[in-house]
Amino acid sequence: MNDFQAIADRVEIEALRGEFTDAAMMRDRPRLASLFTSDGVLRMPDVPVELAGRKEILAGAEQLQSRLDFFVQTTHPGTIQIDDDRASGRAYIQELVRTLDGRQGLNYAIYHDRYQRTDGGWKFAERVYEVRYLDSSPLTGTAPRPTHGPATGPADATAAPAGPFTRAATAERLQRTADALRSNGFAAEILDDAAQARTRVKELIHEGAGVLTGASETLRLSGIDEDINAGGRYDAVRPRILAIDRATGADEIRRLAACPDFVVNSVAAVTETGSLVLASGSGSQLPANAGGAAHAIWVVGAQKVVPDLSTALRRVEEHALPLEDARSRAAYGMPSAVNRLLILNAEPRPGRGTVLLLREAIGY
8 A cells, every 4th residue: 555545545545534523413313324334333332332334323313312401522633553455443531411311521532443445434333432531420510502503504304302291381381380399398499500509408407417318319419418428528328328227227227217306308390380290100208308307308300390380290291200210210120100299389487488599401
């Protein structure tokens, strides 16, 4: 191979890698799939995903991207070794991502590539995605538009719009909800993001208090769960419950969960009329929320705001339950169910319940 051909091949392979990033960013799944050979493979063991052939790659990309709130990928050039009509190489990746169910973070990764020269130019024979660093701390930024994909252009047709239960409420709706909650006896605060909520929870709970946390993705993703249950500042109830034998200590577990000093949780929905809706499979965390705990704090993402109770119940069944069911099956090997519902229309004890409404979407 002459030097000119080698240079041309390297330029074309580098353009192929750039085209992949552009297709991913623009949510142009057909173009992304076309960058692979007909039997090309995309492997992402950390997801985990393995897609073989353009048809699977197209379908897999559609499934993955339908879960995204926002996604930013930056690709940095790596090595390329050419061997006649085949080549191998690496590209280095930095990504910011948040999914519609609130998972988010920053990661650095490597694409390990094999390339094939075809009649249509160089294509991916295989891309293997290896995560080298992952930071799942809450991101402080937000997507600037409530819809996904570019505002104009051809990619709009293939971009997945946000569903009615995933869009962050406007400032006006958040304010209306906060006012209604206050009218119903709750304390309500509007905060920018999960980081502010994390700080505010620490301010609201005195050191040494007995604190029960609900099983909440919002608390997990925000870091509030870790602060309470692993930080050493509080008398954390959940670790104590987990240490008790469920067969012999059921009564002790029930008493511990029913009346802590504080319960910290999220909700499945909050209405613009000032009601909170919580759903549970076992019901074990509901007594504390209903009134058993001396104080309650609910951290609520902006996507959970709905107009009324009927919409709130639809959100539980149509949105929250499928996501919780998938999590439960993965974590425990068993399905979830809405066996208990708690609706808090008002707080009769002034100062007991505080709702922290976030301007960002988090949890589900």
